[in-house]
Amino acid sequence: MNDDLTPSPVASRPYPERATPSRPGWPELGVAAAAAVVLLVGGALLLLVAMPNADPVAAGFGQYALGGLAPLGAFIAAVLLRIRDVRVFGLRRTTLWWILAAIGIAAGCVALTYAISEPLAQLFPGSESVQSDYRAAGGAGVVALIGGILLGGILTPLGEELLYRGVVANVLQRWGTVVSVLGSAVIFALAHGINAVIVNALIVGVCNALLFRYSRSIWPGVVMHVVFNSTYVVMNALPGLLGR
Template sequence: MNTVDEVPMNQSRRTPVRPGWPELGVAVLAAVILYAVGSTIAYLLPAGSPVSPGQANFLVSGLAPLGAFVVAVLIRIRDVRPFGMRRVHPGWLLAAIAIALACFALSWPISALFDPFFPGSESVQQGYRDAARSGVLSLVVTIVLGGLLTPIGEEVLFRGVFASFLFRWGTWIGVIVSAAVFAVAHGINSVMPIAFVVGLSTGLLLRFSGSIWPAVVVHVVYNSVGLLYHGIGY
């Protein structure tokens, strides 16, 4: 079975090719620029726009990290396999679905435990909930953007680039630090603790499956179930 260390070899030096400082640097720079530009555009959308604020934010949250990932791939390596884009045994994908549902179930006790430490942040995801509750078409669009595009974009950046880069210092450095960066990227608010748990799960799946796709499945299922939960009126 593949592991994250089974990466293409540099033919001239016979050393493993993996994301390094150039990939990390350009990915961070590109992500900051793309998030800033996208967030500004989303903020300036006129009232009554067919794209709701929640959908616009999901669009930015998917396209900005995806763009940063593309830049990181093209800067030097020009091969997606060192970033975890490899085939994986279907058993890992089934395990990912179970892990995603477990993370969703854990979101309630985690929220109950940590929400008191983040007063005033209860409305952080209200725009996403509103988008999910604005009719069937809006719910479908929101799931496509927030349940599919955003997870793919965030996983290829935070796991494909960040975690793959950090694994050179060991499994736990890669998993924990990438999960922490992922959590902080969601803001210092009540979302951060559960984002850290999801980040730990997806980082471990990347490390032990050797593929990013189980991590993507966890994120897709977790986000989609949450949007459906809010979309049907809870």
């Protein structure tokens, strides 16, 4: 009988740890998509129950908040699934050059989308009603304008960039830049509905996916999106603020 209780090298060998993925994959994309749907549907139902007869201003603020918080929650769900390192999702430092480039691209996108707004209105009749609550939220006075910028100009772009670039474009990058840029931009555009806004969203999606691909950081796209959205919040609010 062997009384030596010292464990053998084989018995004491620890189980190998599973390697952490170098980028998010299908599990993260699936969890993020499911979480986004649940949060959007649940949030919309909550708004209907809490504000059944809400005026356009309150409805606009509610939609702004939901449009930012739902993708933010979906991003958090994707991060917590396996990887839990936000740098993998693009939350890493960037340079001043990329920030300045993002601001310049945002100015170009505003000019382009404004120039094609009239043809798009003809192509998608009735699209004005889609943005009516958003316009009301930003055009009901200075305080409402500030709220519109905070929710629609900052919160919404942050949540959308984390989800559509940090998760979606990141996952699609394994099939190359073209698939990542165009695929994530199309998904982002379709999430805005089939209306005149879809073209604007596609343009923003392509630009921000390219910024994310080559800067390897989420922040240039966030800056671009913030400048773009905030500019439109102010532009939409001006007629109401000027009494027109």
